[in-house]
Amino acid sequence: GESVGLHLPTLSVQEGDNSIINCAYSNSASDYFIWYKQESGKGPQFIIDIRSNMDKRQGQRVTVLLNKTVKHLSLQIAATQPGDSAVYFCAENPDNTDKLIFGTGTRLQVFP
């Protein structure tokens, strides 16, 4: 069936290091992917998205990479800060509706 999953449930990094959060998806027809950040007790906050006709997209301190060959998505955070500590979710849009399928999330912990 369709699914979005993550390889690492928890990622611990030192402040200032770069973070890489990975995500696997199973539907090769998915044409839109998105990353959200969720802090405790709050709703998910949009970080960055990418369409299937792109391999890479950069934002402020964040980069999303899409590898359609192996159906893999990653979020790179440069110079990770304590404020980046949160749970990160990837999601895919598998059809021509606006429905998203979410992964289970990765917790990012940033240590000083």
Add this chain to the structure above:
Amino acid sequence: DGGITQSPKYLFRKEGQNVTLSCEQNLNHDAMYWYRQDPGQGLRLIYYSQIVNDFQKGDIAEGYSVSREKKESFPLTVTSAQKNPTAFYLCASGSQPQHFGDGTRLSIL
């Protein structure tokens, strides 16, 4: 400020009661969604609406109902038929990307 407002932030339900969660957006979005989030898990789609007066079931619609009488509002009713309603409920609006409210946490007394 433009955004999505969910209320209340915390809600308690007695056994056998229906409760309604509010979601209002002033972003002029056609599409709105309701998700359920259980501890340590991702979001699962309950219902979605792509336009006023129309809505579709998501993956876990049983025990829930919605209405979409106005573009700005998409209330979710958790009925007594929902046997495990304790969860964090998130409303979203928009399309690529969807934007989220800050959720309502529902607990059973």
